[in-house]
Amino acid sequence: xxxxxxxxxxxxxxxxxxxxxxxxxxxxxxxxxxxxxxxxxxxxxxxxxxxxxxxxxxxxxxxxxxxxxxxxxxxxxxxxxxxxxxxxxxxxxxxxxxxxxxxxxxxxxxxxxxxxxxxxxxxxxxxxxxxxxxxxxxxxxxxxxxxxxxxxxxxxxxxxxxxxxxxxxxxxxxxxxxxxxxxxxxxxxxxxxxxxxxxxxxxxxxxxxxxxxxxxxxxxxxxxx
Amino acid sequence: xxxxxxxxxxxxxxxxxxxxxxxxxxxxxxxxxxxxxxxxxxxxxxxxxxxxxxxxxxxxxxxxxxxxxxxxxxxxxxxxxxxxxxxxxxxxxxxxxxxxxxxxxxxxxxxxxxxxxxxxxxxxxxxxxxxxxxxxxxxxxxxxxxxxxxxxxxxxxxxxxxxxxxxxxxxxxxxxxxxxxxxxxxxxxxxxxxxxxxxxxxxxxxxxxxxxxxxxxxxxxxxxxxxxxxxxxxxxxxxxxxxxxxxxxxxxxxxxxxxxxxxxxxxxxxxxxxxxxxxxxxxxxxxxxxxxxxxxxxxxxxxxxxxxxxxxxxxxxxxxxxxxxxxxxxxxxxxxxxxxxxxxxxxxxxxxxxxxxxxxxxxxxxxxxxxxxxxxxxxxxxxxxxxxxxxxxxxxxxxxxxxxxxxxxxxxxxxxxxxxxxxxxxxxxxxxxxxxxxxxxxxxxxxxxxxxxxxxxxxxxxxxxxxxxxxxxxxxxxxxxxxxxxxxxxxxxxxxxxxxxxxxxxxxxxxxxxxxxxxxxxxxxxxxxxxxxxxxxxxxxxxxxxxxxxxxxxxxxxxxxxxxxxxxxxxxxxxxxxxxxxxxxxxxxxxxxxxxxxxxxxxxxxxxxxxxxxxxxxxxxxxxxxxxxxxxxxxxxxxxxxxxxxxxxxxxxxxxxxxxxxxxxxxxxxxxxxxxxxxxxxxxxxxxxxxxxxxxxxxxxxxxxxxxxxxxxxxxxxxxxxxxxxxxxxxxxxx
Numbered sequence: 001x002x003x004x005x006x007x008x009x010x011x012x013x014x015x016x017x018x019x020x021x022x023x024x025x026x027x028x029x030x031x032x033x034x035x036x037x038x039x040x041x042x043x044x045x046x047x048x049x050x051x052x053x054x055x056x057x058x059x060x061x062x063x064x065x066x067x068x069x070x071x072x073x074x075x076x077x078x079x080x081x082x083x084x085x086x087x088x089x090x091x092x093x094x095x096x097x098x099x100x101x102x103x104x105x106x107x108x109x110x111x112x113x114x115x116x117x118x119x120x121x122x123x124x125x126x127x128x129x130x131x132x133x134x135x136x137x138x139x140x141x142x143x144x145x146x147x148x149x150x151x152x153x154x155x156x157x158x159x160x161x162x163x164x165x166x167x168x169x170x171x172x173x174x175x176x177x178x179x180x181x182x183x184x185x186x187x188x189x190x191x192x193x194x195x196x197x198x199x200x201x202x203x204x205x206x207x208x209x210x211x212x213x214x215x216x217x218x219x220x221x222x223x224x225x
Numbered sequence: 226x227x228x229x230x231x232x233x234x235x236x237x238x239x240x241x242x243x244x245x246x247x248x249x250x251x252x253x254x255x256x257x258x259x260x261x262x263x264x265x266x267x268x269x270x271x272x273x274x275x276x277x278x279x280x281x282x283x284x285x286x287x288x289x290x291x292x293x294x295x296x297x298x299x300x301x302x303x304x305x306x307x308x309x310x311x312x313x314x315x316x317x318x319x320x321x322x323x324x325x326x327x328x329x330x331x332x333x334x335x336x337x338x339x340x341x342x343x344x345x346x347x348x349x350x351x352x353x354x355x356x357x358x359x360x361x362x363x364x365x366x367x368x369x370x371x372x373x374x375x376x377x378x379x380x381x382x383x384x385x386x387x388x389x390x391x392x393x394x395x396x397x398x399x400x401x402x403x404x405x406x407x408x409x410x411x412x413x414x415x416x417x418x419x420x421x422x423x424x425x426x427x428x429x430x431x432x433x434x435x436x437x438x439x440x441x442x443x444x445x446x447x448x449x450x451x452x453x454x455x456x457x458x459x460x461x462x463x464x465x466x467x468x469x470x471x472x473x474x475x476x477x478x479x480x481x482x483x484x485x486x487x488x489x490x491x492x493x494x495x496x497x498x499x500x501x502x503x504x505x506x507x508x509x510x511x512x513x514x515x516x517x518x519x520x521x522x523x524x525x526x527x528x529x530x531x532x533x534x535x536x537x538x539x540x541x542x543x544x545x546x547x548x549x550x551x552x553x554x555x556x557x558x559x560x561x562x563x564x565x566x567x568x569x570x571x572x573x574x575x576x577x578x579x580x581x582x583x584x585x586x587x588x589x590x591x592x593x594x595x596x597x598x599x600x601x602x603x604x605x606x607x608x609x610x611x612x613x614x615x616x617x618x619x620x621x622x623x624x625x626x627x628x629x630x631x632x633x634x635x636x637x638x639x640x641x642x643x644x645x646x647x648x649x650x651x652x653x654x655x656x657x658x659x660x661x662x663x664x665x666x667x668x669x670x671x672x673x674x675x676x677x678x679x680x681x682x683x684x685x686x687x688x689x690x691x692x693x694x695x696x697x698x699x700x701x702x703x704x705x706x707x708x709x710x711x712x713x714x715x716x717x718x719x720x721x722x723x724x725x726x727x728x729x730x731x732x733x734x735x736x737x738x739x740x741x742x743x744x745x746x747x748x749x750x751x752x753x754x755x756x757x758x759x760x761x762x763x764x765x766x767x768x769x770x771x772x773x774x775x776x777x778x779x780x781x782x783x784x785x786x787x788x789x790x791x792x793x794x795x796x797x798x799x800x801x802x803x804x805x806x807x808x809x810x811x812x813x814x815x816x817x818x819x820x821x822x823x824x825x826x827x828x829x830x831x832x833x834x835x836x837x838x839x840x841x842x843x844x845x846x847x848x849x850x851x852x853x854x855x856x857x858x859x860x861x862x863x864x865x866x867x868x869x870x871x872x873x874x875x876x877x878x879x880x881x882x883x884x885x886x887x888x889x890x891x892x893x894x895x896x897x898x899x900x901x902x903x904x905x906x907x908x909x910x911x912x913x914x915x916x917x918x919x920x921x922x923x924x925x926x927x928x929x930x931x932x933x934x935x936x937x938x939x940x941x942x943x944x945x946x947x948x949x950x951x952x953x954x955x956x957x958x959x960x
Contacts, residue, residue, distance in 0.1 A: 011466075011469075011470055011557065011558060012380070012466050012469055012470070014380075014381065014382025014469065014652055015382070015652060017653075018652065018653065018654040021654060022654075037556075052652075053382060054379070054380040054382075054465070054466060054469070056466065057380060057464065057465065057466025057467075058380070058466075059466065112372070112646070112647050113372075113375050113376075113379055113646075113647045113648070113649070114646050114647070115379075115645075115646055115647070115648060115649045115650055115651065116646050142651050144379070144649040144651060144652065146379070197651070199654070200651050200654055202654075205655075205657055205668065205787070206651075206654065
């Protein structure tokens with residue numbers, strides 16, 4: 001069965017190609033490229049990815065304008081139907097701005113952009129994105145962002161932790177994120193937002209392939225479903 | 226009464242003699258619009274009037290060169306119907322005045338030069354020179370420049386993969402920000418700027434025109450005065466988001482057959498782009514200035530022609546293609562306007578509100594441009610002026626370990642991690658290596674080929690001996706590309722010098738170019754694009770007035786199979802460390818002499834170009850044959866620093882056991898003799914024999930392993946070295 005995935009391109013997205021390459025490398029099927037101005041998604045999608053980049057130049061707030069793109073209504077509906085949605089970096093920012101995930105991504109505590117490979121602790125390996133990892137496993141995945149400083153109020157954080165919705169945690173200080181949170185899931189577990197770039201850790205030429213298991217998990221989930 | 230008074234002429238940066246040329250070219254007095262156009266086209270920045278004569282002497286050809294200097298960027302063949310397109314450019318004065326925007330728009334400008342020609346940009350590099358870290362402005366400048374480079378490159382999604390950063394008091398009042406972009410195109414989809422086809426529409430795309438950057442090119446063509454702060458309004462403001470849209474829209478249109486010619490609006494904006502397109506095509510041009518998209522109301526033709534607003538392009542389309550092209554640019558939410566047409570008049574005619582506001586014959590504008598054979602002093606006179614003489618006393622090292630720590634922690638060698646982490650170096654998923662070692666390596670997307678790229682220059686050598694320094698800059702780029710296993714193919718450059726009207730400065734320029742030319746010829750490493758930045762001197766601060774001569778070189782090479790790529794990091798314990806090349810112990814102008822003894826003295830190390838080529842080819846073969854586990858060229862700080870960098874890269878130490886002990890251990894360990902490499906291997910006999918068989922000097926000088934770098938009478942823990950290396954930026958920047 002072919003894995004039917006879509007990558008959304010917003011004006012200013014710049015990891016859309018990288019995400020499509022990763023999805024094809026892992027699944028063997030080319031990803032469908034979708035323009036933000038479209039009102040509808042292709043039918044029968046198994047996976048939707050919101051890529052990294054600087055949609056609308058990060059003007060106003062990162063992700064704020066892209067979250068109001070025509071396609072986002074369709075993404076929100078698909079997420080409601082249980083279609084897996086992955087937002088990476090700017091895609092994570094868009095998901096929080098669209099209300100699909102709680103919290104917000106603020107400017108890094110250092111005030112500087114940060115690009116480096118960071119250790120991440122897999123907090124929840126029961127989600128459809130993380131079942132290929134071991135619980136508590138440390139993986140190494142690159143980050144590259146200026147606004148990755150995750151914030152939510154204490155009550156929200158407690159709920160996220162209690163419901164196992166913190167997918168990844170930084171294993172060293174990176175950007176000032178509250179409770180070192182690097183990636184969070186929605187309540188139903190089919191929407192994941194994360195600042196690190198799993199699509200940049202797919203093959204040995206990337207310097208590591210710890211991101212591969214994330215896509216493999218989603219693929220496996222599909223086969224078993 | 227004439228509006229063109231001598232004061233107006235002077236304010237436009239034209240000398241009285243140059244104004245006479247304007248009068249001759251026009252056969253009448255110009256109006257203000259025309260004067261403005263002449264002034265920017267004849268500025269040093271656009272006309273190369275002081276440098277042209279000498280630039281002509283540089284070698285620019287090789288069988289793999291598709292396009293040499295004269296277009297927006299150079300183009301070389303990289304096989305399989307693909308080309309690499311690249312150029313380097315300066316944004317020095319704007320970056321001193323407004324570091325964030327100056328550096329950001331420098332990156333934006335060089336990106337446009339490359340994608341204008343049909344290439345998708347795949348790598349950004351830079352060459353930065355700052356003044357003393359304790360200069361009151363320097364921290365602000367470094368922070369702003371680094372943030373600006375990152376802010377622009379990160380947003381457009383082009384990885385910043387390489388560069389070099391040096392500090393020297395000569396740059397206290399005039400920092401250097403040189404940016405380089407490398408792109409990849411199909412050889413049958415390369416676009417040029419010659420406007421042809423009478424009646425073809427001239428189209429303006431991108432951002433609207435504002436009042437920013439008016440006379441930027443003129444500012445870049447004069448010494449820095451006390452009033453540099455007041456020139457802030459002439460610095461342009463960049464919008465990388467629009468640039469990203471412009472890249473995608475242009476590449477989308479380029480995949481059709483609609484474009485006749487295309488040119489970005491860089492320095493001198495609409496003026497230089499339209500003049501260059503028409504001149505190259507041997508045509509004329511008519512523009513309706515009322516059609517130019519403007520950001521502000523009430524802009525005059527003078528302002529529109531001289532604005533340096535960013536993210537704009539000018540195109541000539543095939544007739545009838547306008548609606549299709551417009552649809553693409555509208556989709557990307559960019560301005561699109563037909564503003565004129567190609568004519569056969571040989572004149573540039575501008576109309577505004579139904580009146581002709583400018584009518585300039587293009588041939589004299591190009592052909593009668595001033596060209597100066599600026600006087601320069603002889604090599605002998607230069608050496609006396611610069612106070613350069615052979616080292617009379619050779620100091621020794623009292624403590625090798627302490628000297629090594631000092632060097633590794635010094636401003637020029639300390640870890641640049643603080644800088645690197647602010648650049649997205651991975652976007653695109655093809656970055657195989659950053660230039661922290663030797664060259665940066667980026668895979669050609671979807672192939673096993675890779676481009677190796679490096680920016681290099683050693684200004685202290687260029688100051689001591691412009692000729693040898695020029696040679697060395699080319700040779701070091703060649704070496705860095707060879708060290709990763711790449712075949713060096715071609716060079717771009719950014720020639721940063723002070724005021725060419727001083728014969729000593731002109732001697733630096735001429736000497737460096739002669740050295741570069743000889744090196745390029747000897748190494749089959751032609752120059753395909755470049756930029757000249759003169760008048761880099763300042764009276765505004767207490768430091769040295771003129772910068773060191775800094776011909777920054779950007780080399781590009783090719784790896785046919787990126788899986789064979791070498792890196793500097795030691796790979797395991799017990800490998801043999803081999804030094805390739807001869808060591809005489811040249812300490813003149815060495816980093817060790819400067820950092821450990823406070824002496825900037827002596828002669829620059831000579832470069833033997835025959836050996837350079839031979840050693841480069843040998844090392845390349847070792848890499849492609851898979852006979853070496855790590856490779857590093859020997860440059861600043863000599864052998865011991867090279868080995869230390871290899872050790873720190875992977876946390877594996879080394880023990881040095883040099884067989885032939887030099888009488889002066891410091892000269893042997895820290896000397897900066899040229900043309901040398903360090904390699905490690907598990908088959909030392911075979912490697913040494915291979916070297917011997919073709920007459921290359923090579924010697925085993927140690928073994929990898931352990932957690933220290935040690936040798937006769939010294940041993941330094943890697944942890945101490947790493948701490949020394951990290952401390953400089955951490956302490957300076959506070960994080």
